[in-house]
Amino acid sequence: MLDADQRRTFAALADVLIPASGPMPSATAAGVPDALLDQALGYRPDLAELFAEAVARCTGKDPEAALDTLAAQQPEQFQALTLLTAGAYFLSPRTKAALAYDPPPRSALDDVDSYIDMLSTVVDRGFAIR
Amino acid sequence: MNTQHDHGDADVLIVGAGASGGVAALELATRGFRVVCLEQGDWALPDDFTGGKPAWELTRLKQWHPSPNVRGRQSDYPVGTEESPIEPLMFNGVGGSTILFSGHWVRALPSDFRVRTLDGVADDWPFTYEDLRPFYDEVTHHIGASGLDGDPAYPDPHTFPLPPLPIGKYGLAAAKGMDKLGWHWWPAPNAIASRKFKNRPACQRYGACESGCPTGAKASTDFTHWRDAIAAGAVLVTGARVRQLTVDNRGLVTGAEYVDRDGVVRHQTAGVTVLAANGIGTPRLLLNSASEQFPDGLGNSSGLVGKRLMVHPYASVYGTYEDELETWLGPSGQALQSMQFYETDTSRGFVRGAKWNLMPTGGPLTHTLWEPGDDWRAGFGPAFHTRLRTTFGRYTEWGITTEDLPEDHNEVVLDPDVTDSDGLPVPRMRYTISENTDRMLKFHVERAAEAHRAAGATSVLTVPVVRDSGWHLLGTARMGTDPATSVVDEYGRAHDVPNLFVIDGSVFVTSTGVNPTATIMAVALRAMRHLADHRRNQPAAD
Ligand SMILES: Cc1cc2nc3c(=O)[nH]c(=O)nc-3n(C[C@H](O)[C@H](O)[C@H](O)COP(=O)(O)OP(=O)(O)OC[C@H]3O[C@@H](n4cnc5c(N)ncnc54)[C@H](O)[C@@H]3O)c2cc1C
Numbered sequence: 001m002l003d004a005d006q007r008r009t010f011a012a013l014a015d016v017l018i019p020a021s022g023p024m025p026s027a028t029a030a031g032v033p034d035a036l037l038d039q040a041l042g043y044r045p046d047l048a049e050l051f052a053e054a055v056a057r058c059t060g061k062d063p064e065a066a067l068d069t070l071a072a073q074q075p076e077q078f079q080a081l082t083l084l085t086a087g088a089y090f091l092s093p094r095t096k097a098a099l100a101y102d103p104p105p106r107s108a109l110d111d112v113d114s115y116i117d118m119l120s121t122v123v124d125r126g127f128a129i130r
Numbered sequence: 131m132n133t134q135h136d137h138g139d140a141d142v143l144i145v146g147a148g149a150s151g152g153v154a155a156l157e158l159a160t161r162g163f164r165v166v167c168l169e170q171g172d173w174a175l176p177d178d179f180t181g182g183k184p185a186w187e188l189t190r191l192k193q194w195h196p197s198p199n200v201r202g203r204q205s206d207y208p209v210g211t212e213e214s215p216i217e218p219l220m221f222n223g224v225g226g227s228t229i230l231f232s233g234h235w236v237r238a239l240p241s242d243f244r245v246r247t248l249d250g251v252a253d254d255w256p257f258t259y260e261d262l263r264p265f266y267d268e269v270t271h272h273i274g275a276s277g278l279d280g281d282p283a284y285p286d287p288h289t290f291p292l293p294p295l296p297i298g299k300y301g302l303a304a305a306k307g308m309d310k311l312g313w314h315w316w317p318a319p320n321a322i323a324s325r326k327f328k329n330r331p332a333c334q335r336y337g338a339c340e341s342g343c344p345t346g347a348k349a350s351t352d353f354t355h356w357r358d359a360i361a362a363g364a365v366l367v368t369g370a371r372v373r374q375l376t377v378d379n380r381g382l383v384t385g386a387e388y389v390d391r392d393g394v395v396r397h398q399t400a401g402v403t404v405l406a407a408n409g410i411g412t413p414r415l416l417l418n419s420a421s422e423q424f425p426d427g428l429g430n431s432s433g434l435v436g437k438r439l440m441v442h443p444y445a446s447v448y449g450t451y452e453d454e455l456e457t458w459l460g461p462s463g464q465a466l467q468s469m470q471f472y473e474t475d476t477s478r479g480f481v482r483g484a485k486w487n488l489m490p491t492g493g494p495l496t497h498t499l500w501e502p503g504d505d506w507r508a509g510f511g512p513a514f515h516t517r518l519r520t521t522f523g524r525y526t527e528w529g530i531t532t533e534d535l536p537e538d539h540n541e542v543v544l545d546p547d548v549t550d551s552d553g554l555p556v557p558r559m560r561y562t563i564s565e566n567t568d569r570m571l572k573f574h575v576e577r578a579a580e581a582h583r584a585a586g587a588t589s590v591l592t593v594p595v596v597r598d599s600g601w602h603l604l605g606t607a608r609m610g611t612d613p614a615t616s617v618v619d620e621y622g623r624a625h626d627v628p629n630l631f632v633i634d635g636s637v638f639v640t641s642t643g644v645n646p647t648a649t650i651m652a653v654a655l656r657a658m659r660h661l662a663d664h665r666r667n668q669p670a671a672d
Contacts, residue, residue, distance in 0.1 A: 021515035043188040067506065075502035082510060086498045087188045099494065101523060104182065104459055105334035108324050108347075111296045112278065112317070118309050119278075119316075127282040127314060130241040130248055130473055 006055050007033050012063045013055070014085050023098040027085060030092035040088040050080035137365055140166035141670070143385050143400030145372045145415065147171075148226015149647050150634040150654035151406030152355030153269070157655060159362035161662040166398055167364060168388050170371040171205035171223030176346040181338025187495035194341035196230050197598060198222065204391075205369070207550040209410060210558030216441050218410055218559055218600040224368060225352035227408065227601070231647060232339050233321040233348050234464045234487055235275045237266050238642040238649050240285060241473060245535075245640050249474050249481045252535045255639045256611050256620035257656075259285075265652035265659075273349040273651075274327035277319030283469040292324045295333060300455040300526045301465035304488045307585025308468060318464035318487060321349035321647070329353055337460030337490055370396075373554045375403060375419040375428055375630070383428070383630045384671040389552040401670030402629045402661070404622075406654070409439065409603030409635040413542045414557040416607065429607070429624035429632075434617050436543055436606050438536035440641035443563050444599035445530040445575050448491070448591040449582030454523045457490045464489055464529075471577060472643055480569040484532040485644045486578060497521040528578040533643035534567045536605050563595065571595060602646050607636035622657035628669045633657050 002010065014027035027033070041048055054077035058066035071078045089095050142158050144151050147169035159165045180186040180194065191200075196219035198206035205222045221229040240259035245252050263286065270290060277290035294317040297305065301317070308315040322339065323330045333347040346353060360366055369391040376384045376397065385399040405412045413436035419428040427435050464487035472483040491497070497518055500509055509517055534540075540562065544555040563571075571594055579590045610616025613625035618637055624630040633654040635646055642649060661668060 017510040018514050019512060021512065024515050024518075039184070040188060043185040044192060046192055071500075071506045078506070079500055079502065082498075082500045082506070083188070083191070083495075086495055086514075090187065090494050091184055099522070101458065102456075103493075104336045105345075106459060108295050108333040108335055108461070110293045110324060111298070111302075112294065114302055115297065115305055115317070118305055121309060122314060122316065123280065123282050125282075125312060125314070127469070128473065129239070129283070129285050 001038070002055070009059045010037070010055050013058055013067060013081065016063045016067060017082060017085050018089055025092070025094045025098060027089055030089050030095045032085060032088045032092065036088035036091050037084065039091055040084045044084065044087070047080040047084060050077045051084055053077050054081040137166050137367060137398055140164050140398065140400040142402045142404055143168065143398055144404045144406055145386060146226060146405070146407035146411060146634065147224045147356060147366055148406060148408060148634070149228050149351050150650050151226065152351030152359065153651050153654040154404050154406060154633055154658045155359035155364045156355045156362065157658040158662060159359045159364040163662070165359070165364040166400065167366045168370040168372050168386060168398060169224055169366060169368050172368050173224045173352065174229055174342060176344050179338065179342030179344045181336040181341055181344035183344070186338060186341065187493045190338070190341035194230070196221070196340065196601065204551060207554070208548070208556050210545050210548065210556060214559045214561040215563060215595060215597065216443060216561060216600040217598050218441070218603055219598065220408055220410070220603065224356055224366065225350040228350040228647065229342055229352070230340055231350070231601070232463055233461065234645040235270065235277070235319045235321040235648050236467065236485065236644040237284065237288070238644055239283065239469070239472065242640065242642040245482065251481055252640045253610065256609060262652050262656065265655045266648060269648065269651045269655055273321055273354040274323050274330065275319055275321050275349065276324040278317045281316040283314060283316070283472070290319060292327060295320055295322060295324045295461050295463060297465040298456060298459055298490070300457050300490060301488060303451060303453070303455055303585050304466055304526060304581070307581050310584045311581065313468060313470040313581065315466045315468045318467040320461055320463045322461050322463050323347045323349070329357065333461055335460040337458060337462045337492055339460060339462045371552050371554065372415060373418065373552065375415065377421060377423060377428070378671055381423055381627060382669060382671040383627055402631065402668060404631040404633055406634045409606050410542050410557050410559070412632055412634055412636045413606040414544065417544050418555060424626070429617055429626045429630055431626050432614055432617055434608060434615070437538045437541045438605040438608055439540040439542055439559065439561060440534045440536055440605040440638065441561060441600045442531050442602040442641055443534055443567055443571060444532070444596045445571050446593040446596050447528045447530070447575055447578035447582065449526055449585065449587030450520055450589045451524045451526070451586060452588055455526065457523050457526050458493055459490060462490055462492070471574060478573050480566045480573065482533040482535070482570070483643055484530045484570060484574045487529045487531070489527045489529055491521070491525045491527060494518060494522045497525065528581060530571070530574045530578060531643060531645060532567055532570045532574065533641050534564065536608070536640060537564060542606050602635070602641065604635045604638040604641050604646060607632045608639050609637045610639065621660040629671055631657065631661065
């Protein structure tokens with residue numbers, strides 16, 4: 001679990017990584033630094049240490065400059081940080097609503113009718129079997 | 131450590147409960163053999179998989195990653211890959227690698243079995259497409275594959291028990307592109323149920339096939355074979371890592387020594403032993419079973435155990451489309467396949483060819499992954515949204531499975547220094563991409579980029595060789611008629627040890643240019659049916 005200071009540092013980093021854009025919320029507006037981060041860490045406990053190290057390294061620094069240094073010098077930590085940030089972002093109901101897509105499950109009924117005419121051309125062209 | 135004995139004597143011991151092991155167990159148990167299978171991993175149930183659940187996109191990169199080196203479960207063993215541009219991919223558990231396979235269910239073509247005759251390279255197989263055809267048919271109908279009859283790339287209009295899966299908006303867009311170019315395409319055959327089939331429900335298009343099917347629609351052999359094999363009397367022991375096969379003074383194999391989950395070393399005796407541990411696990415065991423009688427490893431008088439490793443180096447060519455094509459929908463699985471450039475045309479500068487598969491690209495997280503060395507501002511900051519807008523739902527892959535030819539220097543060897551969690555030497559993979567394959571990859575990548583453009587892609591991204599693509603592990607105990615140049619005969623029987631069989635992907639003579647599991651299972655069925663039919667003449671250990 002992160003303490004309040006760590007969460008504040010992370011929130012600033014997360015908003016540089018994922019700012020708001022059109023209908024898409026920023027990381028903090030999506031709720032990333034709160035319960036969603038804990039949920040993501042729950043799925044990937046193997047990343048907890050790298051993540052904590054990344055946050056510690058960026059503490060007290062300008063977030064954007066800190067991210068530059070981290071990406072260049074601690075790529076594993078940067079990878080853990082960005083994966084968990086984006087992973088938590090896509091767990092957010094606000095993000096999902098803004099993405100406006102119709103996720104699975106969906107029936108697997110075939111759609112042969114949509115291409116059967118094209119397929120007869122494939123058959124007509126034939127194939128040189130050796 | 132004391133060695134303990136249990137599970138009684140078996141007529142047949144199978145090592146590995148994957149694709150080929152499942153075929154062997156069902157065939158032999160239903161034919162009245164007492165079958166025991168030792169499998170190092172566990173059962174995985176559909177509910178264990180995370181597809182369709184919030185955890186999916188994060189866990190598929192670790193807990194359900196196809197590389198044992200990343201997953202690192204107790205049931206996995208590490209594979210040394212410092213000398214390979216390709217990572218070996220597999221799953222260790224009941225169902226074997228079919229637990230994570232994409233389910234592309236593709237037969238080889240007739241030319242695949244005669245490359246020496248037709249192209250003057252490598253070797254012919256000891257049998258032909260026609261010999262294997264009834265077994266392809268039987269396995270295809272047994273597992274419940276979905277597909278459309280009549281693909282002109284094949285000499286016979288082979289049938290499927292289930293109609294094809296939907297090709298979706300992205301499949302239709304790609305098909306139109308192929309049509310413009312006049313190139314072959316076909317709605318792809320998949321080992322995924324498009325309708326309820328036997329004990330499996332229909333696919334629900336989660337697109338999570340490669341991290342375990344959450345509905346149980348995919349034809350992994352835990353569903354298609356193991357439950358029935360056990361009902362027919364086969365005994366499946368999980369958490370049992372075989373470390374060595376044992377032999378008697380007549381040179382017959384007497385069974386296997388294995389380590390259970392409590393670290394206890396046990397022995398399973400059997401009249402006949404069948405290795406089904408895949409193209410890396412099988413040579414590992416044969417090499418680790420060296421003895422005074424078999425100083426270079428069991429069944430290795432030819433020196434070819436572990437050699438001739440083939441892995442189908444794979445290229446990805448991604449197209450970005452303006453229209454939203456619902457590319458988050460499965461199956462994953464393939465929507466289309468193309469054999470347009472499968473057969474040899476020497477004017478291209480190489481022999482043999484490759485099969486293409488059109489695939490979706492999954493959920494949103496996959497489009498935002500950062501890799502060391504990338505400019506982070508290209509995918510995060512304001513670019514995060516630009517990238518997501520242009521890729522999520524609008525990005526498809528033509529994947530290219532190339533036929534690599536067998537070469538002795540591509541091999542699996544035992545690491546002299548590193549062991550797994552049970553003290554067994556780990557295998558190392560030494561592999562280089564040949565000049566022929568390199569040219570083949572380049573040619574196909576250019577053609578696939580043309581295919582995307584013809585379909586209306588606004589941009590194309592190519593990954594000329596995908597590192598995490600060693601999902602086809604083949605050739606490391608090849609079959610053949612001559613004991614000097616092959617390890618097993620056409621029915622998988624070791625030339626050197628008449629009661630030892632190998633039936634997994636190791637036996638491939640050449641790799642073919644298609645996904646191999648339909649062939650692995652057909653070859654295994656042919657071998658095990660032959661064993662059952664000729665049981666009276668089969669030598670067995672006492
Ligand atoms: C991510 C992924 C996607 C794939 N997609 C496709 C596809 O679309 N189409 C296709 O045709 N193929 C695909 N494949 C390949 C396919 O899964 C394999 O070709 C097939 O499963 C190999 O069958 P096999 O019997 O040789 O071995 P496996 O199925 O790998 O089974 C081997 C079994 O042996 C066990 N074992 C090994 N060593 C020991 C030991 N010492 N003691 C006890 N048990 C042991 C293992 O735990 C494992 O369960 C894919 C594979 C992966 C990983």
